[in-house]
Amino acid sequence: LSQATARIGRPRRFAIDLPASLNLVGMLGKYLGLAALFPIPLALGYGEPVHPFLVAGLVTSGLGWALERATRASAGRVGVREGFLVVSLTWLLAAAFAAIPYLFEGGEQLSSPLDAYFEGMSGFTTTGASVVTDFDEINRSLGLWRQFTQWLGGMGIIVLAIAVLPRLRVGGRQLMESELPGPEIAALSERIRSTARKLWFLYVGLTAIQAAMLSTLWVVGIDDLMTPYEALAHAFATMPTGGFSTQPTSAAAFSAASQWILALFMALAGANFALMYRAFVQRRPQALARDEEFRLYVVLVAGAATAVTIMLWAYGIAEGEEAVRTATFQVVSIITTTGMASADFALWPSLLLLALFALMFVGGSAGSTGGSIKVVRHLLLGKVLRREVDQTLSPEVMMPVRLNGTPVDERTLRAIAAFILLYVGLWAVGAAVIAIESAIGGLELGTLDAMATSATTLGNVGPAFGVAGPYGSFAEYGEASKITMIGLMWTGRLEIIPVVVLLTRHYWRL
């Protein structure tokens, strides 16, 4: 009997390999710290302080290095289970990393750690919701850092790590899928690393083209405000569907031509990158026309823009080219979850607000940098509902749900239904917390404002209505609301499941 006991050993309680997860988070943090070097040349050039970035980089890389060393001895392999924890923790850490420079140079408005963390999370998750009220206090290098964090987060930190880091010791695919937006990535090639590289290649390329186009407007004198600095800063906010601006009035500060370019690139950022890679890089443009999700995306954008144009005209808010441009810009910005604004839509009548609110739940395409529910999920849910109605009458009928002609797995369809329910549930809880706290704290907030604030943070859109409108700020919200919003941004960016999985008992315990 004693021999059997010896063999069986002591009970093991944990299902998860914590050291392995922390080890990988440490390694990712170690390299992530290097990103702080980016604004340093600019800071030196403008004679602005360099220490905020040095400290951020050193602290992040140092802590990462220490974490990696401390866990090295007992770390096992990172599997599917560990992947969720790695992704979730990495994003919490990244937001903190982004926040460090704000504490030094952001002035009074960003001096509270909670506000700085809010701004950091909003940047990395490409939400674009800001607590900044006084843009003069943000110097140029810190401003660029604020824009740059969105750009890093847009295509995904881990996707970037897979693309550039040598020998990332993970299977990769699971990790990447829990970070990339959308229910499925159309794999561009069999190997996960080359897929990651292609996505980043396109991302960098489109950012560069946009910055060049915007700068050209400045060179030829069409837009005097769109300096190369502003061009880069706004390209960093467009391609990741971020939405931060260096200007207190967002894109309204720039010329009509600049706004059209911004709208165009926002629309591109909301399309599937794998599909665009096929269309633009591999020169198969018919790939776009054949894709059901892309077609629905185009129809939604065009339909919503037309409707909003008519409403703006009818309300007398704008007319002619201005009405078309204002409508298109706002619609594209919100559908793709970018969140830049070319007008203070917080002042619009409630019918228009309701339309914009509804658009917050649309989201970009699968495999885009946009957030929210995403077009493909709406598309598939619609098909599932149609089938359910049909099967009410004829339970025996077999109707495979197809996407681009290919039958979709039933498991995937269930996951989509579950995602949408979780999404709506989280949104409702968030709206309730925000509404309750503002009622207690005396912040004047309408019902639609509270609902939009929850939707805009969960969907990584950016501005809400009321005080947190496009020209406003999130500074006035209470602490509980801000913490809730940070949670919503984080959960929304990781598409809920990787975070919610961490809340289940069986994730941790056997």
Added chain:
Amino acid sequence: VRVFLIGAGQVGTTVVEALHDDHEITVVDTEASRLQALTARFDVAVFEGDGTSRKDLAAAGAATADLVIACTSRDEVNLVAGMFARREAEKSTTVIRTSSTEWVDLWREGQLDVDFVVSSELETAYAISRILGVPAARQTDVFADGQVQLAEFDVDEDATPTVVGVPLRNAPIPEDSKVAAVIRGDETTLPGGDDDIRRGDRIVVIGSPGAIKAWSTLLWPAGGAVRDVVIYGAGRVGTAIARVLITQGISVRLIEAAREQARRAAEALPKARVFNATGIDPDFLERERIGHAQAGIFAMRDDAKNQYAASLARVHGIPFTVAIAHDAVSVSAFEQSGIDVSINPRAVTAEEIVRFAHDPRTQQVAMLEGNRYEVLDVTTRESSRYIGMAFRDMPVHGSLIGAIVRNGEAVFPHGDDVLQTGDRVIIFTEAANAPWVVEAL
């Protein structure tokens, strides 16, 4: 004709039965007992050996064969045997039996190194569509993304009298189409305006998809009456039938008891309505109004089930029933029980194979892509002397312009139309003329 037959099963036996009087037949099979059964009934040479062994084929005398038929029940064996036999006897014609519709498609694309492929499933499906009065045009080719079609029709008793026996220039033939060839007896002609089509002919038509449909109604006026069909069984036969009927524009409901099978059929046939049900539950039959279907086709694996389901369907009001009898014995039992038509897939397959030996017309048409006739798809050059010439003035030379594709649109030219540079010309021609045609354009 020397016939070399591989496979002495049910199909092989039927083929031998039909051919043994007029032809010299050698049968190869691995099982001596089957060969003995054959020699007891027919005067044929037999060889016990493996069709996939080149040595055995040589020893059996395949080198002298004119026609090689591989009709075992296994696709792979038939393909290998057909290919080896072709190496042995280079001038022979090879026919193989397959159950794979994919292979039939591959053969049409010229990817299989055999002359003809006969699929039991497809032949059964064609037979059923003929029975339902919507005969599927056989061997339809498409050009220019489906804008131009090539189809083959039998002209029989049902054909509308106005097109029969009337010179083509006066006959009310559908617009946007041309009769490319008339096959009468052993002769194939490219008809001019003075020629006519007669009952018993087989004709090849080039035209727009709409015109091909119009030809169907001209030649089979009763066709098109069937709109709604129920098929029991979504196995290979049932799926093939559904596919053929759907392309004829018939709405198809498929009933399959096995869930996985039903799922696969639903995925493969987006236009069919597939039910995962036994089809003998009265509630189901009533609720889905199965009895309202104009015809029921029973293509399940089990003959007894087909018979029972067909009887039940009649009770529920389906007026016309067709059942698959896998066992030849079932045919008479089916007919006793009131099933309107019963079909034995093996017999249908054997019939089709026999036609290759008997009927030179079949061969000629089936050889459209291979031997005597070709359909060319040529883009005109600037230097061609036919540019700017009206079609009525062009010489005939054993070829016929079926359609031209201009700026991506198919045009079916009339006598006054003029050929332009860059036109893609779909042209039906005798193979001997093909180089000349390509040169001239």
